[in-house]
Structures are given as C-alpha cells and as structure tokens.
Amino acid sequence: MQADEGEDRFWETKSLSQMTRAEWESLCDGCGKCCLVKLQDAETDEISYTDVACKLLDCGSCRCSDYANRKKIVPDCVVLSVKLVSQLQWMPSTCAYRLLKEGKPLYWWHPLVSGDPDTVHEAGVSVRGRAISETVVDDAELVEHIVDWPA
Numbered sequence: 001m002q003a004d005e006g007e008d009r010f011w012e013t014k015s016l017s018q019m020t021r022a023e024w025e026s027l028c029d030g031c032g033k034c035c036l037v038k039l040q041d042a043e044t045d046e047i048s049y050t051d052v053a054c055k056l057l058d059c060g061s062c063r064c065s066d067y068a069n070r071k072k073i074v075p076d077c078v079v080l081s082v083k084l085v086s087q088l089q090w091m092p093s094t095c096a097y098r099l100l101k102e103g104k105p106l107y108w109w110h111p112l113v114s115g116d117p118d119t120v121h122e123a124g125v126s127v128r129g130r131a132i133s134e135t136v137v138d139d140a141e142l143v144e145h146i147v148d149w150p151a
Helices: 021-026 067-073 083-088 096-101 139-145
Strands: 035-042 047-052
Touching: 035 139, 047 139, 083 096
Parallel strands: none
Antiparallel strands: 035 047
16 A cells, blocks of 8 residues: 555654654665675775675565564674764665655655555565575675675
C-alpha cells in the first residue's frame, strides 16, 4: 500500500533529529549497500565499494541477521546517528538518511513511499543478487571485488 497524502509522512515534516526511534529505523530501505565492504585509498582517501558484504548481511533479504548484536559481533560496524549521517562521505546517494539530510525526497521505491518492502529490490537498487558474503572472500582478494554500482 502506497503512502497517501493523508497518512503520516513524518519524513517530510520532521528533521532526522526529531524522529522517534521507530521512525528513524523505518528510514532504512533495506538495500544493504551500507553493509558492503568499502576500501579507502591511503593516499587519496577515495572510497571504493566492493560487492562483498558483511558476514551478518543476509544477501537474499538484504537485512542484518543479528541486528541487535551487530556491534558486538562486528566491532567496526557503523551504527548510524544524525551526526554520523553528516560525516560519512561513503553513504550511498540513494540512502534515505543521506537524502533527507540533504533536503531531498525519498525515491518512489522506498518502502515508506511505496508501502512495499520489495520495491527496493524490484527497482534494482539493493545488493540482492549482486553481493557475496565476506566469509567466502580473503582480505587479499577484496581489491578484485571493487564495483561502481553501489554509490
């Protein structure tokens, strides 16, 4: 069910810092892009995405398999906050947190707009079918997995 004009479209009326925890969490479109391993060039600081996903990402559903404990299991997991959204240069251009911080609208395929969590996959925006788990890739091979589609 698509969000109608009369429904609570909180993302259009509230700033990120005004949102409740539930509203904040619902901004995640389930694309899985933020869970991809990223490489940073030591000389230029340029960020490159890979098609290799965190071991906790279920590459089929594009959701974390242990969201509540992710930081304990993966210490370098980034737990988003309003402050971090402004600082993280690697956030995908399609990310709802980034879009709203930049004053842009959510895309039609975002589950809050479409009313359907599968539209992000149907639109080809998610990592579904394109990512593999880091459990099957050696760190030395990561550079061979650099891709340009996530950003």
